[in-house]
Amino acid sequence: MRRIDIEGYLTSAHPPLHDAEIRDLYAYPADPTVPWVRVNFVSSIDGAVTTDGTSGGLGTAADRQVFTALRELADVIVVGAATVRAENYGGAKPDAATRDRRIARGQAPVPPIAVVTASAHLDPDHRLLTDTAVPPLVVTGRNAPADRTSALTAAGATVIPVGDVTVPTAALLGALAERGLHRVLCEGGPTLFGQLLADDAVDELCLTTSPVLVAGGSGRIAHSPAAAPRPMRRAHVLADDDGTVLTRWVRDRPGRL
DSSP states (O other), rough: OOOOOOOTSSSSSOOOOHHHHHHHOOOOOOOOOSEEEEEEEEEHHHTSOOBBBBBBGGGGGHHHHHHHHHHHSSSEEEEEEHHHHHHTOOOOOOOOHHHHHHHTTTTTTSSOOEEEOTTTTTTTTTTTHHHHHSSSSEEETTTTTTTHHHHHTTTTTTEOOOOOOOOHHHHHHHHHHHHTTEEEEEOOHHHHHHHHHHTTTOEEEEEEESOOOOOOOOOOSSSSOOOOOOOOOOEEEEOOTTTTTEEEEEEOOOOOO
């Protein structure tokens, strides 16, 4: 065991990281041939995942900088419908320079949002469909009400039915892979993260610890019916002068890609 709060680590001894350096630190494996699932969350020091029902109050400048970089690097942003509703999601809106870098990497200029909702419970007038540069993907169950799926399709969404009454992880990732979306960024919520973790589909976690204490009844970053321990390797630890700590944890899987 070693201390890391010494010169050259969690101090201001090093100059601030530039955006290009952050992108290099968070780069996906080169040319993945199957979905690589990265999960990104922010929590308080005492483990709260939200304040007053949303994660916005936990955000810091450093967290936003990494959040932006992660979105730029992703082929697709996956999120559960409850989080879409709670956080009032809109579509990703990269600036012109970001779009150019994505195109240079062989990616679409704008990553789509893929909403996971077995029941297609998403308002066709939601901001995700009205305030976006590209149509969202709605991954839903085959038994979802036809009126809901028809309304979402009419509103511009690409509805992808998989499974029956649920959206199985393998079917979700398979649907993304069929569309060449291998660099997966999951932004929650905790139930979706718990499902991915229980199904052994999480390749890495990017976790920001916000320098606040929250208390209250907020939940944790992952929920599942049963525990699913997965050993992870620390890839890096970053820190900002305001106390924000950003970690990246990776699961070593020989032959994964």
